[in-house]
Amino acid sequence: MTTETKTLKAACPECDAEIVAAETPFVHEILPCPECGLELEVVVADPLQLLPAPEVEEDWGE
């Protein structure tokens, strides 16, 4: 018996890069964009929907 692996894709809302989840992710899981590095939160797993993950603002002091 073979198990078919489902590939889920979505576009990064920041840079439009293709985000690929090899396995069905969990809702609230964090996926970083491989191109711009934005951390994305899974809001719907299938079909994959992503939104920028909330983050604590840093004080760069520069």
Add this chain to the structure above:
Amino acid sequence: MRASILGGAGYVGGELLRLLADHPDVEVAQVSSGSHTNRFAHTVHPFLRGRSDLRFCDPAALEPCDVLFLAGAHDDAADEVRELEGRARHVVDLSARFRLRSAADWREWYGTEHAAPEYLERFVYGLPELHRDELIGARFASGVGCNATASILALLPLARAGLIERAVVDLKVGSSEAGARASAGGQHPARARAVRTYAATGHRHQAEIRQELGDFELSFTATAVDLVRGVACTAHVFPTEAVSEKELWGLYREHYRSEPFVRIVKERHGLYRYPEPKLLAGTNYCDVGFEVDECTGRIVVMSAIDNLMKGAAGSAVQSMNLMCGFEEARGLGFAGLHPV
């Protein structure tokens, strides 16, 4: 393949020796220096100690070779190329002399008549990101201006898309740009902790940018800062039409996705979110990042290079690889140091 370097005692000559020492397809046959003749090359370039027994030869003693790099000042290069072209199958001239295609442009920006105008059309501007197809198998390639390289690679995708109405390019540059010869501005008391604008207008590298990117209003200012190697370029672009960051991502990704030495650096996390020259010391990379000012529509493009590498010897070796049929990135694999 046998390569020789004419004028190899300067910083760019040293970088060529460092790169070619690890190039699997190239053996350095000779390196000349008028001021260091007969001395071991490692007495000037210490990284060669224990790795090379090369001695500087008299420039007149250069023998025929496959590739000849001219790494001296541009004041000498025109006569040299006329005399030396018969001694090498390929010539890469890292001076400014053959970067411009027009003798009139040379006169305007360098203030003298060109000594060998018949060669201007024969040289390919040695930046593979612009002239890869022409460099393949070429006989002659020029070097590139370091500040011009940082500016050109920052602006290229926007220029090709016709999106630049006006660009204000501000460069912060390291002391090795001035070369190894002593100068008043290079004295330690003058250079240490300097933040000194030395070319508010009129920098010669503008001519290369105009030639390679076409016609738009270009302003250019260079400031010497307390770096040994490195150029940090900040280009303020006032576009012909509004552009979103997502569109910029698409544009820069399209241009640079396949480039072995240009990386988009625009991170959301970590310390190094935008291009930073100190991380590129010794590498052939040009890092490019961008941001749109949502209030004004201004596009800020940042780029960084090592002036002696992507801005000189690195691009020259990359060009040589194309000219000679080697894999383009051969000998240029150093990834840099961190922390540094």
